[in-house]
Amino acid sequence: MITKLNVASIYVLDKDEALDFYVDKLGLEKGNDVQQGSYRWLTVRVPGAEGTEIALEQPGAPLHDEATAAQLRELITKGALTGLVLSTDDVRGLYENLKAGGFTDFTQEPTEHFYGTDMGIRDPFGNPVRILQQGNPS
Numbered sequence: 001m002i003t004k005l006n007v008a009s010i011y012v013l014d015k016d017e018a019l020d021f022y023v024d025k026l027g028l029e030k031g032n033d034v035q036q037g038s039y040r041w042l043t044v045r046v047p048g049a050e051g052t053e054i055a056l057e058q059p060g061a062p063l064h065d066e067a068t069a070a071q072l073r074e075l076i077t078k079g080a081l082t083g084l085v086l087s088t089d090d091v092r093g094l095y096e097n098l099k100a101g102g103f104t105d106f107t108q109e110p111t112e113h114f115y116g117t118d119m120g121i122r123d124p125f126g127n128p129v130r131i132l133q134q135g136n137p138s
Helices: 015-025 066-078 091-100
Strands: 007-011 029-036 039-045 053-057 084-087 106-113 116-122 128-134
Touching: 015 029, 015 039, 015 053, 029 053, 091 106, 091 116, 091 128
Parallel strands: 007 053, 084 128
Antiparallel strands: 029 039, 039 053, 106 116, 116 128
């Protein structure tokens, strides 16, 4: 019986740049950072949370041949791959902090919906990220 989701993956073009974005800009924390031969297993997670981590995967060997890696890099840059949905307790505050820090790649300002308030951003590579504050807006 499956009991939980352990790791979800997102493709990035540069693992160090991705780590900087997800940790220093969005406030996640570094999980695992392990070198296994030529492969680097790098994850981020919600601070202090045990459980699901996000693997930052880079197209290429040993996971993909070069033709596949090139196709994936093109799709990443277009924002055509699946992104992430993260939760926060203050989406408007996060929006203001990101703006104040010089972040400009918003795809949607905080918007109220029946399920709560969310906003859209893109990571440095083009991946879509939704950030949700669930519940009635206050």
